Amino acid sequence: MRIRVGHLYPEYLNIYADRGNIAVLAVRAAARGHELELIPVSLGEAVPAELDLVYIGGGQDREQALVARDLVGKRAALHAAVGDGAAVLAVCGGYQLLGDVYRDRAGDELPGIGLLPLHTIAGDQRLIGDVLLECAWAGETLAGFENHAGRTFLAAGAEPLGRVIAGSGNDGVSGAEGCRQGRVYGTYLHGPLLPRNPWFADRILADALAHAGVDAPLAPLDDALELDAHAVAADRARNR
Numbered sequence: 679m680r681i682r683v684g685h686l687y688p689e690y691l692n693i694y695a696d697r698g699n700i701a702v703l704a705v706r707a708a709a710r711g712h713e714l715e716l717i718p719v720s721l722g723e724a725v726p727a728e729l730d731l732v733y734i735g736g737g738q739d740r741e742q743a744l745v746a747r748d749l750v751g752k753r754a755a756l757h758a759a760v761g762d763g764a765a766v767l768a769v770c771g772g773y774q775l776l777g778d779v780y781r782d783r784a785g786d787e788l789p790g791i792g793l794l795p796l797h798t799i800a801g802d803q804r805l806i807g808d809v810l811l812e813c814a815w816a817g818e819t820l821a822g823f824e825n826h827a828g829r830t831f832l833a834a835g836a837e838p839l840g841r842v843i844a845g846s847g848n849d850g851v852s853g854a855e856g857c858r859q860g861r862v863y864g865t866y867l868h869g870p871l872l873p874r875n876p877w878f879a880d881r882i883l884a885d886a887l888a889h890a891g892v893d894a895p896l897a898p899l900d901d902a903l904e905l906d907a908h909a910v911a912a913d914r915a916r917n918r
């Protein structure tokens with residue numbers, strides 16, 4: 679099956695090698711006989727039709743300001759894609775812009791597109807370090823690292839991606855990290871995230887495949903190396 683992936687602003691929002699997440703999805707899809715059709719979508723470019731997955735990476739305030747107003751122009755198309763069942767993975771700066779608003783460190787308010795029920799306000803101290811999350815909804819853990827000034831506040835009833843075992847998470851206080859709504863996932867975790875969290879890579883892949891019409895379980899892969907990398911990152915977070 680061909681999986682259509684819209685990669686938003688790859689030349690602007692790719693801090694900490696977040697595009698590595700796409701490489702992992704491509705390899706794991708190919709290992710099951712599927713193919714990723716990767717479509718970059720940048721400033722002034724229309725959101726392609728019939729996307730199975732939308733991906734947006736992280737970036738500093740400057741890059742976010744460069745893309746935010748253009749992203750608002752893509753709001754309707756992205757809401758339509760999600761309404762049709764497409765999956766979304768958003769990391770850090772991209773995650774913030776999926777909410778209602780991001781007030782950056784200069785105090786400028788960047789509009790979000792309201793795909794996730796949250797808003798973000800930059801604080802004085804950056805939240806930096808290794809992170810370990812418990813994702814009770816999946817019975818799994820996620821390990822990565824964070825580097826953000828933003829404090830993200832989930833609306834009442836919004837589901838976090840996970841609970842912080844070690845690290846700061848959305849705001850350094852609530853113990854929540856990220857946000858999950860249907861097939862839309864936002865997180866602060868860089869790494870890139872997916873190489874050391876194979877279960878989550880397969881979750882994203884399964885959601886995108888389900889939208890593409892393939893609703894069968896993914897064949898297991900030999901994830902010994904990935905699981906070792908997860909264990910090392912998890913230990914680093916616990917001992918930070």
Ligand code: GLN
Pocket residue numbers: 693735736737738739742769770771772800825826827828829
């Ligand atoms: N500029 C945003 C912040 O500082 C996001 C940073 C990032 O994407 N790593 O919170």
